[in-house]
Amino acid sequence: MMLQKIFKTSTLALISTAALCSTLVTTSYAAEGQSERHKFEVTTVAEGLSFPWGIAFLPNGEALITEKSGSLRRVGLNGVISEPITGVPDVVYKSQGGLLDVALDPDFADNSWVYLSYSEADPEGGEGNSTAVARGKLFGNNLQDVEVIFRGAPKYKSNAHFGSRLAFSADGYLFITLGDRYSAMDDAQTLDNHHGKIVRIWPDGAIPEDNPFVNTEGALPEIWSYGHRNVQGAAMNPMTDELWTIEHGPKGGDEVNIPVAGGNYGWPVATYGVDYDGSIISEKTHVEGTLQPFYYWVPSIATSNAIFYTGSEFPAWQGDLLVSALKASKVARLDLQDGRMMHEEALFGDVVEQRIRDIEQGPDGAIYLITDDRNGKLLRITNADD
């Protein structure tokens, strides 16, 4: 990738939005890069976010951004970062745990529901925790009528592998992607727990009657698919309304899957990776009764989230899956054709050089990234073609 870096001093008007304003970015940084099909510009929209994890765009164009420490903030595209929104549930902020993803209800404009995934302590005071999902109605800078709609079981003492992304299907189901809690990896193969599962519920927490294991004795009825490791990414394919998930693998073996109802994706009995200390988890990549990934990376790129890009800003990328990554500081563009994987391109890495925790498409068709850092940034990628 050829690249040019340019530096700009912006002349952002000093518009303070009253009480919401706690940080104001007065300079912005932009860098240009060249990809296979488009030139692009990376602009720092905002910085000073503490380990941001999830982004969702509000109808007014602001971004809702979670910080792992437990804050949910509004971030304007002018760089203004609000005070924390009140009413957010308490989270267990430790290692990989904290306030994680954020999503808007598909009918947000009518019902104001905002969904949050997070690490929740044991309400009975035990040492364990688990991924939970709550929703609340966003009015101004306050979440109201907050209710927990999903609570992972069991509560388990671990600070790792919580999942967790939220994705709504066009027919109104809410998918929640979960993790195996690391030391509980074997649980991913049994149906009596939520470790290493993807679950499907209604937005109010009710169990869909057509979930694959609702009639299986001993199985938790929320389960959609199993045999996963740490599914930190999810995107609905707008062409097919299928759920596509991004699984953060062991050393080697990050995966893209298209989880089908009741599917077993093999972890930890079948994997392309080894443990981070180099020890073997399984010699097998194929085990009967388990499903192969759609695509996998060896070595790992440390996947985080993904989107199907549909905007007009980058016409050559329409329909492609853009997968953000932590380790390799890049976005992997999977050029898809009729559901087939035709080519992979590494985007932005030479320019961004930071761990990318989330990727979203903005209402303007630009691509937005947040960086996993104590001085976390919101970056905007726009077209810079001649």
Place this chain on the structure above:
Amino acid sequence: MMLQKIFKTSTLALISTAALCSTLVTTSYAAEGQSERHKFEVTTVAEGLSFPWGIAFLPNGEALITEKSGSLRRVGLNGVISEPITGVPDVVYKSQGGLLDVALDPDFADNSWVYLSYSEADPEGGEGNSTAVARGKLFGNNLQDVEVIFRGAPKYKSNAHFGSRLAFSADGYLFITLGDRYSAMDDAQTLDNHHGKIVRIWPDGAIPEDNPFVNTEGALPEIWSYGHRNVQGAAMNPMTDELWTIEHGPKGGDEVNIPVAGGNYGWPVATYGVDYDGSIISEKTHVEGTLQPFYYWVPSIATSNAIFYTGSEFPAWQGDLLVSALKASKVARLDLQDGRMMHEEALFGDVVEQRIRDIEQGPDGAIYLITDDRNGKLLRITNADD
């Protein structure tokens, strides 16, 4: 890829096979490497070949190898290289042209037919040339009853883009892959010539009645598919008996295709690449009426040939497509699952560090490579797992 290099002195017995012996390798070089799923050892079986281009294994375990300058030789796995086999047609040896691929008849054991592709001068004395295919019966060190079964049209003045690989389908058709002759690239879109085409004939040169354009006025009846650039690789998929081809692209845009009857693969109106001087050939990657590749590389790896690996030497690679490359000095392993592309691994590159012109699976399940060099080598890759 971690790698260790080790050097060995072999103690090859000095067995001279009488008149056939012109070169004797008395030392061999071996290097070990580590891939994702297997350790491997690379051994130099023979060297001193002049720009070898194609390999085919005889039932007795010897390899038939072409040299671009016009010689066809037997190469024993003990390193013995024969004198040139007599009876080989004259070739135009210049730049990319010369004696190119070699293939055995599927019934070779009964009929002794050997097929050769090569650059053939204009028999009427003109300045042009084209890819041709001849066959002859191999007895001892002599080709007999030699006949030309295919002659590309028109004869054209160019030293580039001849194709050309030979592949027999299980039902007995012979596919010949061709090139666009570079300066005649636009011909790839019209059916009145063989430039940028794949053709399908019977082994005696007869035209199959079910070829897609036999009833199309003005079309050459040998044509199977069109819109290709320089198809230097071909392999039959043993699971499906489909032809898979490897197309050497412009700068960016090497392709794997699965050519269907009558398919237009887009060159030069649709391509992922640009010309080697950086100039645009087409802005378009998608043009209505043309088919997308199965897979493509940007930047180019300078593909040469490919095999579907089916041996027991490397169990984890069974069913995978192994694509050899010139520029990147590697073999790209495409991990296939139910015809889907799931992962690419770069094999051997750190160890081989040479331009690889052809890849074949030996009768022993080992993988054989030839290197594109004035001191061309035959390399054997074997399993070195603990």
